[in-house]
Each structure stands twice: as C-alpha cells, then as structure tokens.
Amino acid sequence: xxxxxxxxxxxxPITQVDVVEPGMAAQPGTLHCVIDEHLSxxxxxxxxxxxxxxxxxxxxxxxxxxxxxxxxxxxxxxxxRWGRDIHLRLPVHDLERWKQNEVVRALHDALDFLTxxxxxxxxxxxxxxxxxxxxxxxSLGDDKSAVIPFSDGLDSWVVSGLASRExxxxxVRVRLGGKKYHPYGPSLRREPFTSVPxxxxxxxxxxxxxxxRSRGFKFAMISGLAAYLAKAHRIIVxxxxxxxxxxxxxxxxxxxxxHRSHPSFASRMERFLKALLGYQVRYEFPCLWQTKGETLxxxxxxxxxxxxxxxxxxxxxxxxxxxxVNGKARQCGICAACMLRRLTVHAAGQVEAExxxxxxxxxxxxxxxxxxxxxxRKKITRAMKEYAIAGTLHLDHLAGLLNSPANATRVSLQAxxxxxxxxxxxxxxxxKLDRLLAQHQSEWESxxxxxxxxxxxxxWAFEARP
Numbered sequence: 001x002x003x004x005x006x007x008x009x010x011x012x013p014i015t016q017v018d019v020v021e022p023g024m025a026a027q028p029g030t031l032h033c034v035i036d037e038h039l040s041x042x043x044x045x046x047x048x049x050x051x052x053x054x055x056x057x058x059x060x061x062x063x064x065x066x067x068x069x070x071x072x073x074x075x076x077x078x079x080x081r082w083g084r085d086i087h088l089r090l091p092v093h094d095l096e097r098w099k100q101n102e103v104v105r106a107l108h109d110a111l112d113f114l115t116x117x118x119x120x121x122x123x124x125x126x127x128x129x130x131x132x133x134x135x136x137x138x139s140l141g142d143d144k145s146a147v148i149p150f151s152d153g154l155d156s157w158v159v160s161g162l163a164s165r166e167x168x169x170x171x172v173r174v175r176l177g178g179k180k181y182h183p184y185g186p187s188l189r190r191e192p193f194t195s196v197p198x199x200x201x202x203x204x205x206x207x208x209x210x211x212x213r214s215r216g217f218k219f220a221m222i223s224g225l226a227a228y229l230a231k232a233h234r235i236i237v238x239x240x241x242x243x244x245x246x247x248x249x250x251x252x253x254x255x256x257x258x259h260r261s262h263p264s265f266a267s268r269m270e271r272f273l274k275a276l277l278g279y280q281v282r283y284e285f286p287c288l289w290q291t292k293g294e295t296l297x298x299x300x301x302x303x304x305x306x307x308x309x310x311x312x313x314x315x316x317x318x319x320x321x322x323x324x325v326n327g328k329a330r331q332c333g334i335c336a337a338c339m340l341r342r343l344t345v346h347a348a349g350q351v352e353a354e355x356x357x358x359x360x361x362x363x364x365x366x367x368x369x370x371x372x373x374x375x376x377r378k379k380i381t382r383a384m385k386e387y388a389i390a391g392t393l394h395l396d397h398l399a400g401l402l403n404s405p406a407n408a409t410r411v412s413l414q415a416x417x418x419x420x421x422x423x424x425x426x427x428x429x430x431x432k433l434d435r436l437l438a439q440h441q442s443e444w445e446s447x448x449x450x451x452x453x454x455x456x457x458x459x460w461a462f463e464a465r466p
Contacts (some may be wrong), residue, residue, distance in 0.1 A: 012085040015075040019067050019090045022126055027089065031074065031203065035091075038201050039066040043195040047133045049229060051140070054132040056093035058225055061276065064090060064121075065221040066198045068111065072214035073200070077092040084117045096122040097276070106272035114265050116256030139194065145170040146234035146284075147193075147227045149219055151179060154313045154341055158299040159238035159287060159312060165302065171236075173381040174226040176219055193226045216260030220283070221271040227281045235283045236262060240292040241436040242340060242398065249396045249414055252390060263288070263421040289432045291439050292340060293347025300348060311352060316343040319463070321356045325374050333357025334370075334384075336391030345397060346450060347443040359365045359388075365454045389460050396461040399444035402437040411437075420447040 018030035019039065024034040033039065050058070069088070071086050078084075092098045104121070110154065111119040148163055150156050150173040162172050175191040196218070223235050237244070239261040247258030259265040266283035274280050287295045296310065316323065316331035316338050321404055323332045331338050345352055354360050355372075364370035367385055368377065401407050415430040422429065 012081075012083050013078055014074065014085045014087065015071060016087040017067065017071050017074070017089070019063070019070075019088070021091060026128060030087075030089070033067065033070055033203075035063070037322070038070060038203065039063065039198060040201070041198045042195075043133060045195050047135065048192050048194045048199055049162050049226070050133050051135060051192050052229065054135070056130065057097060057276070059130050060090075060092040060094070060098070060227070061221060061225055062198055063092075064289065066200050068217055069200045069214045070202070071446055072115065072212070073202055073210075079213065082116050082254060085120075086117050087120045087122075089124065091127055092123045093129060095123060095125045100275065102275040106275045110268040110272050111217065112267065113268055114216050114259055117330065131353060133170070140230055141270060142231065142313060143170055144172050144230045144232040146236050147172045147174050147223055147230055147232050148176050148236040148238065149176050149223045150202070152178045152314045153238075154296070154310060154315050154344065155238040155240060155243060155287075155292065157313045158310060159236065161299055161303040162295075163236050163286070170225065172230045174223050176222065192230070196227050197434060201248060211255070213256075213258065213260060216265060217269075217368050219260075221264065223283075224269060224273045224281050224390065228277055228279050233281055235281055237266065237283050237285050238287065239285070240287045240290055240295050242292055242395075242440055244288055244399050245414065245418075245433070246394070249401060249410065250394055252394070264417050267421040291436065291443055292344040293443050294439065295337055296344055296348040296350070300350070311350075311356075316396050322379065322421065325355070325372050328355075330358050331356060332384075333359035333362075333387035334367075334391065336387075336394055339388075339391045339395055343443060343447050346447045362457050363451050365459075367456045370456060392457055392460050393464050395440075398437070399441040402441060 016030040017033050017440040018026035019033045019035065020026050022034060022036050046059075049400065049420075067088055067090055069086055075086075100272055103448075106117050111117070111121070143400055145167050146163065148160055148171060150160055171192075172193065175195045213350070227233065227235050241430060246265070247260070248262055251257045263283070263285055266285075270281055270283060290298075299310065314331060316333075317335050318332045320329040323330055333339075333342065333356070338359075342352075342357075342362070358372055358375050359370045360372050361370045365390065368380055371377075371380060388397075399409060412430070415426050415433050418424070418433070419429045421428040448455075448458055448461065
C-alpha cells in the first residue's frame with residue numbers, strides 16, 4: 001500500500017488520498033483510491049435517485065461522501081490523541097462550482113466539526129464524464145414536503161410513523177442501509193431512494209478505524225440530496241434527545257464529542273448544500289427535547305396501525321455472526337444502542353420477548369450469568385464486556401449530568417451551541433435541555449430500580465460513581 005502516513009509528536013498524523021478514475025495514475029506518495037474498485041456505485045440504486053433528472057454535480061457529491069468514508073476508515077486514530085490531518089483529492093465534473101470559496105469553507109467546516117480531524121479537500125477536473133444512468137419510472141409528484149432517513153432502527157420506524165400522520169403522501173422515505181424491507185414499512189413497489197447508492201471498500205479489505213464519525217456526513221449528504229431531488233425543503237431527523245445530544249454531552253475518554261446527529265452539524269450541512277446546489281434544506285429534530293421512551297409512548301398512543309411493528313426493529317450495533325443463539329440472530333442487549341433501547345421500552349411500559357437479546361437477564365448478578373445459557377461462553381470476550389460497561393456508564397453519567405456542578409459549564413455551552421443552530425434564545429434551550437435531562441434521569445432511575453441492587457448493571461453504575 002503506497003500512502004503518505006506520517007506521524008510525530010508535533011503534528012497530526014497525515015493521510016493523503018488521491019481518488020482517480022479507472023486507468024488513471026494517482027499522484028506519487030498518495031493512497032490510490034480507484035473509482036469502481038474502492039468506491040463502487042450500484043446502477044439500480046443510482047437510478048432510484050436520478051429518477052427525474054441527471055445532474056453530474058450530484059454524482060460528485062455522492063463520490064465525495066464515499067471518499068470521505070474511505071479516508072475515515074483507512075487510517076487508525078492515534079492511541080493517545082484523536083485528530084488526524086486528512087488530505088483528499090477528488091475528480092469532479094464542474095470544477096468551478098466546487099472551487100467556490102463558499103463551497104470550500106462550508107465543506108471543511110462541516111467535516112472538521114463532525115470528525116474532529118483537519119480536512120483539506122481539493123478538486124480537479126474529471127477526464128471522462130460519468131455516463132448518465134437510465135432514468136427510473138417514479139412518480140413523486142410536485143407536492144413533497146419532507147424526507148426522512150429510514151432504516152430498521154426503532155427511532156426511524158417510530159418517528160416515520162408519527163411523521164406520516166402529519167405529512168401523509170407528502171413524506172418521502174430515504175432508505176439508509178441495505179434493501180431489507182420492514183414487514184410493516186414501505187411497500188415492495190418500486191420506489192426512489194431505495195438504499196445507499198455506493199459501496200466503500202478499503203485497500204486492505206478491512207476497516208482500520210471503527211469510530212465511524214464520517215457516517216454523519218454520509219447520511220446527511222444522502223438525505224440532503226434526496227430532498228433536493230424530491231423538491232422538498234425539510235429533512236426529518238428521527239433521533240431523540242438522548243441519541244442526538246447525549247454523545248456530545250458525555251464524550252468517551254479522550255474521544256472528540258460525537259456530533260453525528262447534532263443540530264450544530266446539521267446547520268453546517270445546510271450551509272454546505274446551499275453553497276453547492278443553491279438550494280435551501282432544513283434538518284428538523286421533532287423529538288430533540290424528548291427521550292426515546294417518550295417518543296415510543298407517543299407512537300403507541302397515536303399510531304394504532306402497525307403499533308406492534310416497533311418490536312421487530314433492530315437497534316444493535318453488533319454483527320449477526322457475533323450474537324447468534326442456536327443459529328438465530330438476536331440483538332446483543334448490552335451495547336450502548338441496546339441499553340438505550342431497553343431503557344426506552346421500559347420507560348414506555350412495554351415488554352419484549354425473552355429471545356430478543358443474547359443477554360436475556362440484566363438482573364443477573366454477573367455479566368456472564370445474564371447471557372442466554374445457549375450462547376457459547378467462548379463468545380463472551382473481554383472487549384464485549386468493556387463495550388457493555390461503556391454503554392451502561394454513558395447512560396448513567398447522562399442521568400447524573402443535571403445535578404453535577406462539575407458539568408454545569410458543559411451543559412450551558414451545549415445550550416449556547418444549540419441556540420445558535422436552532423435560532424432559539426439560550427434561556428429557552430436551557431429550559432428544554434434541563435427538562436430532557438431530568439426526564440432521562442427519572443427513566444434511568446426507574447429502570448435501574450427494576451433490575452434490583454444485585455444486578456451486574458447496577459454494580460457497574462454504582463462502582464463508577466464518585
């Protein structure tokens with residue numbers, strides 16, 4: 001692998017990536033990223049985006065998102081620091097458009113803020129235009145009001161159901177992830193925006209970095225381009241307050257705060273898309289001041305049709321091969337996403353089937369004892385346990401944030417940032433944020449009480465408190 005990967009105590013580690021068309025040579029000393037080899041586009045899925053018109057600048061935007069992901073996963077973050085210096089060179093169709101100062105500044109601002117890295121993206125003219133895909137036979141009409149990113153996750157399904165009550169046929173779902181259709185979700189008829197239109201393959205066929213901060217750019221870009229193509233100006237972000245704000249309020253160790261679903265990052269993406277496309281979109285957070293449990297309870301109260309479908313959604317971050325029991329894939333039940341889901345279900349007064357999770361019993365007095373007896377004990381690794389502890393402590397620390405004088409400045413600063421992004425007075429934001437944190441604290445304490453004082457989860461939380 002040829003790459004300029006340099007690191008010393010004074011500078012950030014440098015990664016230089018040159019994206020090139022097939023058959024073209026990369027610049028010396030750079031990592032060679034070849035279109036159609038490392039960044040590949042699915043023809044049918046691309047057609048589901050370009051159903052009405054072909055605009056090469058949109059292809060370039062997709063290529064940028066794919067290249068950013070390639071850069072992110074190629075170089076591992078340093079052990080005792082976070083940031084990296086990433087130089088990305090990208091071929092585009094309309095060179096003058098991409099070189100505009102407003103576009104360059106907005107792009108770098110969004111990427112730097114999201115990832116905690118220092119980006120330098122330069123563009124050069126393509127040698128060969130990308131062939132125009134066949135236009136799909138889709139009938140969206142001219143009355144679309146909003147798009148919503150849609151996956152198999154709980155937030156996605158619940159908020160999509162609630163948004164459908166408001167927008168009806170004026171809401172367009174943008175599929176993020178694979179082509180697995182939920183049984184109660186969108187119909188199997190041919191639809192636009194069926195999945196992410198590209199695939200990224202690392203040079204060494206494995207991902208060197210797993211923090212995945214660039215996923216925020218990927219999903220914001222895809223939903224933004226879908227809104228542009230659907231002639232909608234509103235993008236519904238389904239995350240609750242815990243999911244959108246929690247990762248930035250309670251960062252992990254030396255890690256840079258996670259802004260993947262944060263309004264401050266969304267506002268930066270709005271500026272970038274406006275500079276690039278001359279089109280104004282607005283990322284909206286209808287559940288920002290609610291817990292996930294409150295959102296699920298509202299969905300159950302208002303959306304009787306398909307109300308049982310929430311139980312078939314998936315929240316777990318673990319790969320299926322790591323968490324199967326008797327050959328059947330489950331959710332692990334102890335990663336950060338699963339713990340938030342279990343807290344949510346409890347807060348909404350619901351109960352899930354015992355075989356939903358590998359860790360069937362959170363009341364057990366040991367971590368190993370909580371797992372299904374049919375789950376191979378050799379699969380229970382130290383890394384899995386540490387991951388589970390981190391997820392539990394994140395929710396516990398978030399629950400104690402409001403009553404922590406040491407974190408008062410962080411909460412106030414978060415309110416200030418949110419006020420700027422949402423165009424709300426800081427005092428209004430602070431009141432809403434305090435209520436959210438108080439509600440999370442109440443739900444967490446109730447959840448912990450239901451597990452009992454001998455639960456391994458309760459022990460982890462108690463031992464970590466000052």
